[in-house]
Amino acid sequence: MAFESRGASALTGLFRYPIVQAPMAGGTSCPSLAAAVSEAGGLGFLAAGYKTPTAMREEIARTRALTDRPFGVNLFMPQPPVADPAAVDGYGQRLAGEAVRYGAPLGEPDQSRDDAYEAKLAVLLEDPVAVVSFHFGCPDPAVLAAFAEAGTLTVVTATSAAEALAAQRAGADAVCVQGVEAGGHQGTHHDDAGADGTGVGLLTLLAEIRDAVTVTMPLIAAGGLMRGEQIAAVLAAGASAAQLGTAFLVCPESGAHELHKRAMTDPLFTRTELTRAFSGRPARGLVNRFIREHGPYAPAAYPQVHHLTSGLRKAAAQAGDPQAMALWAGQGHRLARELPAGRLVEVLAAELDAARVSLTRGSELRGSET
Template sequence: MFDFRALRVPIVQAPMAGGPSTPELAAAVSNAGGLGFLAAGYRSAADVAGQLHRTRLLTGQPFGVNLFVPQPSIADPQQLARYADEIAPDAARYGVEPGVTHADDDGWNEKLGVVLDLRPAVVSFTFGTPTAAVLEALAEAEIAVLVTVTSVGEAKAALAAGAPALVVQGPRAGGHRGTFDAAATPPTADLDTLFGSIHHYTDTPLVVAGGVMQPESVQHLLSRGAVAVQAGTAFLLAREAGTNPVHRAALASPEFSQTAVTHAFSGRPARGLVNDFLRRHDATAPLGYPEVNQLTTPLRAAALAAGDAQNMALWAGEGYRDARQASALEIVRHLAKGIRR
């Protein structure tokens, strides 16, 4: 089974659902000595299987796949209807309507079947911890597991279920917070404090994530006891990443000067560049994933097609200005500069 402590380069490429994570990116990071990741979120099980096969054609090194853990819906139908009316004028600008909401567990059972069948080296989980039975099945298949946590309480819950290793995600991370409780305000304790508290509690291998963009931060976290550092935003501008051109341009544009955590796009807290849609709807958007995500999907897709960054989700961590336009190999080498194992 894969040993996180044995990584030649202790850099994990964070799984980034919605396009940025590609087989080419995952393979390039793994070929560079790190651990690349595919993102199964929003994809069909068949698509995930295809990406796994494609990645294996590009690398003989270990890589991982990330799955979203489904949870009971907390959406309020009346609030969803009000929000649909609220964003309807935005959608109408592009000739579309808000999406239709429906129950959706992101193909949980089907994707579990794919990973148990194709057996990537690692499977990570976001938005919760799988059941002990699922973790046991993955262990029997000799698949290493990471569960993303954002608090000491979540770490304890994951370890109690049998999680053998954790990703400790701090508040500066881009994209969705991994918080288990979709109705809870995401923890704001800084990454150093959060990591220290969890590291004090357990000797389980800990991968640390959240706004890590420079080699000095990587060295600091490794010196404190992390087995590896996970970076996502640092790879958004990688040549192998599937980040769309509008998102790429926004990351470098002076028009966007800050990030914020919002649930206006998906119904779950996530950090991205502050744009007009976020300013208009952040205060009034209801919680409720995946329903809010379903409502905004046609609008976001139309905005992308129109090249309009002001009405689409531009996920990014706080350190996004340090993202490098380079190959994944060059980015891994930069992050790993000066590491002493």
């Protein structure tokens, strides 16, 4: 059974500017960042991925203490069993030298695959927030209907028209359209081991999804967006709002490690690529030694590889070595600006307004020439 989306106005009515701060797991999207973005007129997000239900509940409480504006929480969908356990064992053997280098044992890969999904759902249904979004798949229609009953808007990440259509049919209120330019994990609903390094650019993907879903389905565009002019472009292409992650990662309120923040504009890191090296799922990050040496051999095994490398990444950060950290970043990372989050929202909104004025004037000039 499918449910009708509540439309773009229900979503965009939550915030003054069409600017959504991406939920970045691992501590980056913390209460101080989400609250600052919401206070400034955007939509802040907490990332519940890798957190316990209790920690998620505590972060929600801390965010509410900082702002009375709406904000969202992002959940990871449960993952199926790994197809090839032997490949995970082999990758662990390959990383033995890294464990010696950093003096940190490899993690146990056979930990929970569901990220305490059901328990987090229970918390969010008991004490609702304004928006809940989902990554790595689409919830059952009954879950989305329960959130609708609780007054929570739901968003499902999609990296293809088929995924967006599945989200609409299940009853999601909006789709986050994630282009291949986006930093961090691609939110594909199924992890195809043959899909490494592939994907559709944001503007093309927006067009494909607009053709697939009904016109009432709000689309949030995500993928390498760093400037107000780019926000104007995706709005002109049919999005209701733009989601930015890397742009907010370097803000002082962000919980990202300082080495991660500095790497965004460090000339040592010249490019990004999609890799399974750190987690077992395709994720875009700055290319460092670990990605170069191990990326080609990492199996399609999430979250097993994530658990395997967790200690290594923490030890590298403690050692001040970004060459073995997961430096998630979108393709526009070199455009990062170290501004307070609220100020960044204001700057992006001003750039968006200027771009809209420029587009209007250009249209008027072209009209006068005909």
